[in-house]
Every structure is written in structure tokens, then in C-alpha cells.
Amino acid sequence: MSNPVDSVIALPFALEMTAVTFGALSGALHATRKGLDPVGVFTIALVCAVGGGLIRDVLLQTGRPVALVVPTYLASAAFASVVGLLFARAVRAAVPVMVVVDTLLIGVWVVLGAERALVVDLTFSGAAFLGVITATGGGLLRDLLCGEVPSAIRPGEWYVSAAVAAAVMFVLMIQAGVRLEYAEGITILAAALLRSGSLRFGWRTPTAYDLWGDLEARMTARLEAARHVADERAARRRA
Amino acid sequence: MSSLLVGTLDITVDVSLALPTWTQLAAVAVGAVSGAAYAARRGFDVVGVLLLAVAEGLGGLLLRDTLLQTGTSIVLIDDRYLLLAAGAAVLGFFFAGLIDRLEPVVVVLDALALGFFCTVGASAALGEQLSPIAAVFIGAVTAVGGITLRDLLAGDAPRVLRPGVFTAAAAFFGALTFVALVKVALMPTAQAQILALLTVFAVRLLAIRLQWETRAARDISDRLWGFWSRDKTSQDSR
Numbered sequence: 371m372s373n374p375v376d377s378v379i380a381l382p383f384a385l386e387m388t389a390v391t392f393g394a395l396s397g398a399l400h401a402t403r404k405g406l407d408p409v410g411v412f413t414i415a416l417v418c419a420v421g422g423g424l425i426r427d428v429l430l431q432t433g434r435p436v437a438l439v440v441p442t443y444l445a446s447a448a449f450a451s452v453v454g455l456l457f458a459r460a461v462r463a464a465v466p467v468m469v470v471v472d473t474l475l476i477g478v479w480v481v482l483g484a485e486r487a488l489v490v491d492l493t494f495s496g497a498a499f500l501g502v503i504t505a506t507g508g509g510l511l512r513d514l515l516c517g518e519v520p521s522a523i524r525p526g527e528w529y530v531s532a533a534v535a536a537a538v539m540f541v542l543m544i545q546a547g548v549r550l551e552y553a554e555g556i557t558i559l560a561a562a563l564l565r566s567g568s569l570r571f572g573w574r575t576p577t578a579y580d581l582w583g584d585l586e587a588r589m590t591a592r593l594e595a596a597r598h599v600a601d602e603r604a605a606r607r608r609a
Numbered sequence: 610m611s612s613l614l615v616g617t618l619d620i621t622v623d624v625s626l627a628l629p630t631w632t633q634l635a636a637v638a639v640g641a642v643s644g645a646a647y648a649a650r651r652g653f654d655v656v657g658v659l660l661l662a663v664a665e666g667l668g669g670l671l672l673r674d675t676l677l678q679t680g681t682s683i684v685l686i687d688d689r690y691l692l693l694a695a696g697a698a699v700l701g702f703f704f705a706g707l708i709d710r711l712e713p714v715v716v717v718l719d720a721l722a723l724g725f726f727c728t729v730g731a732s733a734a735l736g737e738q739l740s741p742i743a744a745v746f747i748g749a750v751t752a753v754g755g756i757t758l759r760d761l762l763a764g765d766a767p768r769v770l771r772p773g774v775f776t777a778a779a780a781f782f783g784a785l786t787f788v789a790l791v792k793v794a795l796m797p798t799a800q801a802q803i804l805a806l807l808t809v810f811a812v813r814l815l816a817i818r819l820q821w822e823t824r825a826a827r828d829i830s831d832r833l834w835g836f837w838s839r840d841k842t843s844q845d846s847r
Contacts, residue, residue, distance in 0.1 A: 429671065431681050487685070495692055496685035499663070510762070519764030523648065523657025530656040578649030578658060581703035 381554065386482060387446050389475045393508055394419035394447040396468060398454020399461055404516055408455055414512055415451030420444065422507030426483050426500045432490050473565045476529070477558030479505035480536045484544075494541040501537035506530045525577050528568035536561035626732055627799035633729065634689060636722040640755045641666025641694040643715060645701020646708040651763060655702060661759050662698040663691070668758035673730045673751040677737055716817060723776070724809030727752035727783040728802040732791075735798075741788045748784025752809075753777045772825045775816035783809030 397418025483504025644665025730751025787805035
């Protein structure tokens with residue numbers, strides 16, 4: 371099998387490396403905030419950078435994971451984690467910038483994952499799923515390694531939900547025959563808009579709504595009211 | 610006896626199963642609905658409901674296909690699987706209360722799905738010419754992989770590892786039954802699947818009814834030889 375990256379026409383390689391580097395940096399920051407030791411920081415940074423892609427490639431089973439085949443991935447992740455480890459305070463000063471970049475990168479990850487799935491002729495649900503996994507798998511693994519309930523599944527700001535929406539959107543656009551470049555651009559923009567909208571306006575992801583319980587309560591209330599009316603009417607008739 | 614350990618390389622195993630594809634979809638749907646309801650009950654957000662539905666519904670099959678390395682999993686190739694999981698997530702998001710109320714039904718369906726998955730896993734492994742021991746392992750992993758992934762993602766210690774009503778034990782027993790029927794009794798896989806499925810179903814429901822529970826590990830080293838405890842008491846007295 372040829373170098374899998376070559377078969378993806380798509381996004382420029384430099385963009386992918388930027389995504390990996392930023393993933394590693396934010397992972398290193400998270401780990402230093404948790405007070406992990408250097409090995410821990412390094413591990414979490416690597417997981418954040420290449421974890422999502424590793425899960426995707428393992429699930430796809432189209433040969434070895436790209437992150438192991440192309441040495442640039444691990445090299446840039448390692449470089450970024452060392453920077454994050456040694457210059458945590460300086461990097462933290464750049465957090466506002468990183469938030470913006472991170473917002474833009476959600477869509478990039480989604481596109482990268484979904485494209486690699488589409489290259490091997492996966493159907494749209496599989497491609498969307500792998501897009502989401504690529505974008506969010508790193509964060510998921512990070513939280514699990516830190517022994518926390520993943521922030522992905524707790525109510526909060528839109529992150530994974532933005533990725534899900536963007537992935538579905540991307541795959542539907544490809545199915546509808548939108549040109550790849552446009553579909554990529556729109557997806558990245560949409561994910562960034564959803565994410566920044568949630569940051570700016572405080573949108574929170576919704577938790578389950580017990581429709582059944584609600585309907586039941588309403589029905590019982592209505593029944594109660596009807597019974598009450600009937601009782602009153604009966605009382606009046608007796609009087 | 611050697612065929613039990615080495616696996617049969619000379620015979621191509623016919624692993625045609627009795628139950629049609631829709632039963633697999635139904636089993637996935639059962640797992641996904643209970644995963645979604647679990648997430649809703651725990652107060653996770655919409656993504657959590659979706660993720661845990663996917664994890665519990667499809668986790669077992671994904672793990673099996675990853676371990677067997679048989680190419681991209683059917684779960685990712687056939688749109689119906691992920692769409693079913695998404696549908697189950699919607700159901701769990703809005704009707705977790707109703708699903709809780711229907712617990713007896715859910716328990717029965719879960720037991721059926723458990724039995725189904727362990728036979729599906731074990732037969733896929735046998736079809737790949739794996740040894741019977743590996744097939745039992747794959748069967749059990751396929752059956753309880755979904756619940757385990759769900760618990761891990763939800764930040765709990767996996768339920769199947771803790772003492773409690775037979776779940777993994779039932780799945781293990783079912784996979785063992787299936788492999789034994791196919792390999793030792795040389796029964797056609799189709800019939801073995803039905804028998805093993807019913808076995809898991811019966812074991813699981815009886816375990817719930819009669820409260821058969823797995824126990825925490827007990828140390829019997831002292832009962833075998835007092836050497837260790839003697840050593841300890843002498844240290845204590847010092």
C-alpha cells in the first residue's frame with residue numbers, strides 16, 4: 371500500500387501538522403494544569419495530538435496508522451509537547467490565540483477523518499463517525515487517562531456536538547456532489563461558528579428531556595381537571 | 610484432543626448461522642437503547658447519549674472486528690448500524706423514563722442480545738480458523754465489550770469486572786457452550802447458535818431471578834499451607 375497521505379488529495383499536509391502540533395500543545399497544557407509528571411505530560415500531549423487519528427486508523431484497518439507511517443506526526447507532537455512542558459507559562463499566555471486556533475481546527479480534524487474514510491469507500495455514516503472520532507478521540511482518551519468522566523459527554527460548551535454537526539454536514543455535502551474544496555471550507559467554518567457561538571453566547575449542550583414523563587404528567591393533570599369538573603357538575607345536580 | 614487446542618487448519622469451518630441479519634441489527638438496537646437510556650439517566654448531554662448508545666450497541670462488534678483484523682468492520686460499512694444507534698440515541702434522549710418503566714422487557718431483550726453476541730463473536734473467530742480457546746475469548750468480548758466500553762466512557766469501573774449478577778460469566782459460559790458444541794459435538798453452527806443463545810438467556814435470567822452473584826476473589830493460600838500466616842503473626846508479635 372502506498373503512503374496513505376498521498377491518496378488524500380484534500381487538505382494541505384501543513385494544515386494537518388498544525389493541527390497535530392496544536393493538539394499536542396493543548397494536551398501538554400492540560401496535563402501541566404493537572405500536575406502530571408513529565409512522562410504524563412508527554413503522554414497526554416501525544417494522545418491529544420494523534421489519539422483520534424490512531425483510533426480512526428485502527429477501526430478502518432487499512433494498514434498501519436498514518437501517525438506511525440509518516441514520522442512527521444510523532445515528531446511534531448513530540449516537539450510541541452516538549453515546548454508545552456518546558457514553557458507551560460509562556461504557552462498559557464497564548465491561550466486566547468490557542469482557543470481561536472482550536473476552534474478552527476475542529477472542522478479540520480473532522481474533514482481529515484471523514485476524508486480518509488471516504489477514500490476507502492466507506493458509506494456516509496461510517497465516514498461521519500470516523501470524522502467525529504478523529505476530532506474528539508484525543509480529548510476522550512486524554513480525559514480517560516486522567517481518570518475523569520470525559521468532558522465530551524458532560525453537559526457544557528459545544529465541542530463534540532459541533533464536530534458531530536460538521537461531520538454530518540460534510541458527508542451530506544459530499545453525497546450531494548458539492549465540490550470537495552467548498553465542502554471542506556464550509557465544514558471548517560460551520561464547526562468554528564458553532565463552537566465560537568457557544569463560547570460567545572453561552573450555549574450549553576442539552577441534556578436528556580423526559581418527553582414521556584412530561585406527557586404523562588400533562589395527561590394526568592388533564593384527567594384530574596376533567597374529573598374535578600365532573601364532580602362539580604354532579605354536586606350541582608344533586609343540589 | 611489436540612484439535613481443541615491447536616485449532617483446525619485442515620477443515621474450512623462452515624460458520625453459517627441460523628439467525629438472519631436483522632437479528633444482529635435488533636441486538637445492536639437493544640444495546641444502543643440501553644446505552645442511551647443509561648446516559649440520559651446519568652445526566653450526560655446529547656453527545657453523551659449518542660456516544661454511549663454507539664459504544665454499548667456497536668462496541669462489541671467493533672472490538673471483535675478490530676481483534677480479528679478482518680478488515681473495516683461491518684458496523685462502519687453498513688449504514689444501518691450507525692443510523693440505528695443514532696435512532697436509539699434519540700429514543701433514549703426523550704423516552705428514558707419510559708424505558709426505565711419497561712425494565713422487565715429490557716432485561717429479557719438484553720439477555721437475548723448477550724447470548725446472540727457471544728455466538729456471533731465466537732463463530733466469526735472460528736470462521737477465521739482461530740483456536741477454540743481464542744474463539745471463546747472473542748465470543749465473550751463481543752458480548753460484554755459494549756457494556757465495558759460504555760462504563761469506561763462514563764467514567765465507571767466496568768460493571769462486568771465487579772462482583773454482581775452473572776453477565777460476563779453468562780457470556781463466557783455461552784461462548785464456551787457454542788464452541789464446545791461446534792468443535793466437540795460437531796454440531797452445525799446454526800443449531801449450536803440457537804442452543805448457546807438459549808443457554809445464555811436461561812443462565813442470565815435465572816441468575817437475576819435467583820440472585821446468583823459472582824463473588825470477590827477469596828484468598829485460599831492460608832488454607833493450603835499455614836506457612837504464610839505463621840510468618841505474618843511472628844512479624845506482628847515483634
